[in-house]
Amino acid sequence: MAESAEAPKLVYLVTGGCGFLGEHVVRMLLEQEPRLRELRVFDLHLSSWLEELKTGPVQVTPIQGDVTQAHQVAAAVSGAHVVIHTAGLVDVFGRASPETIYKVNVQGTQNVIEACVQTGTRFLVYTSSMEVVGPNVKGQPFYRGNEDTPYEALHKHPYPQSKAQAERLVLQANGRKVQGGLPLVTCALRPTGIYGEGHQIMRDFYLQGLRLGSRLFRAIPASVEHGRVYVGNVAWMHVLVARELEPRAELMGGQVYFCYDKSPYKSYEDFNMEFLGPCGLRLVGTRPLLPYWLLMLLATLNALLQWLLRPLLLYAPLLNPYTLAIANTTFTVSTNKAQRHFGYEPLFSWEDSRTRTILWVQGSTQ
Ligand SMILES: NC(=O)C1=CN([C@@H]2O[C@H](COP(=O)(O)OP(=O)(O)OC[C@H]3O[C@@H](n4cnc5c(N)ncnc54)[C@H](O)[C@@H]3O)[C@@H](O)[C@H]2O)C=CC1
Numbered sequence: 419m420a421e422s423a424e425a426p427k428l429v430y431l432v433t434g435g436c437g438f439l440g441e442h443v444v445r446m447l448l449e450q451e452p453r454l455r456e457l458r459v460f461d462l463h464l465s466s467w468l469e470e471l472k473t474g475p476v477q478v479t480p481i482q483g484d485v486t487q488a489h490q491v492a493a494a495v496s497g498a499h500v501v502i503h504t505a506g507l508v509d510v511f512g513r514a515s516p517e518t519i520y521k522v523n524v525q526g527t528q529n530v531i532e533a534c535v536q537t538g539t540r541f542l543v544y545t546s547s548m549e550v551v552g553p554n555v556k557g558q559p560f561y562r563g564n565e566d567t568p569y570e571a572l573h574k575h576p577y578p579q580s581k582a583q584a585e586r587l588v589l590q591a592n593g594r595k596v597q598g599g600l601p602l603v604t605c606a607l608r609p610t611g612i613y614g615e616g617h618q619i620m621r622d623f624y625l626q627g628l629r630l631g632s633r634l635f636r637a638i639p640a641s642v643e644h645g646r647v648y649v650g651n652v653a654w655m656h657v658l659v660a661r662e663l664e665p666r667a668e669l670m671g672g673q674v675y676f677c678y679d680k681s682p683y684k685s686y687e688d689f690n691m692e693f694l695g696p697c698g699l700r701l702v703g704t705r706p707l708l709p710y711w712l713l714m715l716l717a718t719l720n721a722l723l724q725w726l727l728r729p730l731l732l733y734a735p736l737l738n739p740y741t742l743a744i745a746n747t748t749f750t751v752s753t754n755k756a757q758r759h760f761g762y763e764p765l766f767s768w769e770d771s772r773t774r775t776i777l778w779v780q781g782s783t784q
C-alpha cells in the first residue's frame with residue numbers, strides 16, 4: 419500500500435456496509451481515501467442508496483452475501499488489500515437466538531480471518547465494541563477508563579460474549595502468514611454507544627416521546643455516565659486505521675482502540691435529550707420516576723413475556739434486565755491512544771455531530 423501519485427489502485431472490502439455504521443464507513447472511504455480503486459460492499463441485505471454511489475470515480479461493487487458462508491466471504495475478500503469487518507448481529511433485545519448471534523459474530527469473523535489468510539489479504543480492521551469490556555455482570559462502573567484500565571470483563575449475555583470472542587480471534591490472528599508468506603496485520607476498534615444519522619433506537623425514542631405527548635420519563639439517574647460517540651467519527655477512525663495499518667504495522671498490529679470524540683459525558687437519557695430536546699421533547703423528572711427495583715421487575719416481566727410469547731410472536735421491547743443494567747452502569751472512556759498511534763483527531767466537532775443528528779431525527783419521521 420505504498421503512497422504514490424499514480425492512479426488509485428487499492429481495493430477495500432467493507433462487510434456490513436449497508437448497516438448504520440457500515441454506510442458511514444462506505445461514504446467516508448469514498449470521500450477520504452484517494453487511493454481507492456474499488457470498494458466492495460458486502461451485506462446480507464443491499465440498500466438502494468448504493469446505486470447512487472456507482473456514478474463516482476471509484477468502482478463500488480455491491481455483494482449480497484452472508485458472513486456465515488465461508489465460500490461467499492472468501493470470494494468477496496479475494497483480491498482486496500484491506501477488509502473492514504463491521505458486519506454483526508447487534509441484538510441485546512432477544513430478537514435472535516444465542517446460536518445465531520454466535521454464528522454471525524464469531525463464526526462470521528473466523529470466516530473473514532480465514533478468507534484473508536487463504537487469499538493473501540494482509541490488513542483487517544474489526545469493529546468490536548465497548549461491550550467486550552463492560553459493563554460487566556457485577557455492574558461495576560468503568561469511569562473514564564482507557565484501553566489499559568484494569569476491569570473484570572465478565573459477561574453472560576450472548577452479544578458481549580460473542581463480540582469478545584470475535585475480538586480475541588482477530589487479535590490472535592495478527593501475525594499469521596497469509597497466502598504469499600507475508601504477515602496478517604489486524605486491529606480492533608471498540609466504539610461506545612454510537613449515535614448519529616441512521617440511529618434507529620434514537621428514532622424509536624423520538625416516536626415514543628411523540629406518542630407520550632412530547633414527553634419521555636426519566637428512568638436512569640442523571641449521575642450514571644454512558645459513553646457515546648458520533649458515527650462519523652467512528653467511521654473516520656476506521657478509515658484512518660485502514661490507511662495506517664501498513665506503515666505502522668509494528669505499532670498497531672494486534673492492538674485495540676476505543677472510539678472516542680468530544681461528545682459530552684452524560685447519562686443515556688440526558689445525552690439523547692441533546693437531540694430530542696431540540697426536536698420538541700422534554701424529559702420529565704430530575705430523578706427516575708420509578709425506583710430501580712420496580713424498573714427491574716418490569717424488565718424481568720418483559721423477559722418473561724418474551725419467553726412465554728415466543729411460540730406465537732416476537733416480543734422484544736427495549737427494556738429488559740440486560741439493557742436496564744447497561745443503561746444503569748457508568749461506562750465511559752477517556753483515552754488518546756488512537757491519537758498517539760495513528761494521529762486520530764475527531765473529524766466532526768461535538769456541535770457538528772449534534773446538529774447533524776438533530777436534523778436527521780427531525781427528517782427521519784417525515
Ligand atoms: N450500534 C452501536 O452502538 C455499536 C455497534 N457496534 C458494532 O458495530 C458494528 C455495526 O453495528 P451497527 O451498524 O450498529 O449495526 P447494524 O445492524 O445497523 O449493521 C450491521 C450490518 O451487518 C449486516 N449483517 C448482519 N448479519 C450479517 C451476515 N450474516 N452477513 C452479512 N452481513 C450481515 C446487517 O445486514 C447490517 O447491515 C457491529 O459489529 C456492532 O457490533 C459496536 C459498538 C456500538
Ligand SMILES: C[C@@H](CO)CCC[C@@H](C)[C@H]1CC[C@H]2[C@@H]3[C@H](O)CC4=CC(=O)CC[C@]4(C)[C@H]3CC[C@]12C
Pocket residue numbers: 508510546547548549610611612619637638686687736737740741742744745
Ligand atoms: C431503561 C431504558 C429507559 O429509557 C433505556 C434503555 C436504553 C437501552 C436500549 C440502551 C442503553 C445502552 C445501549 C447500549 C450501549 O450503548 C452499548 C451498546 C454497544 C453495542 O455494541 C451495541 C449496542 C449497545 C448494546 C447499546 C444498545 C441499546 C442500549 C442497551
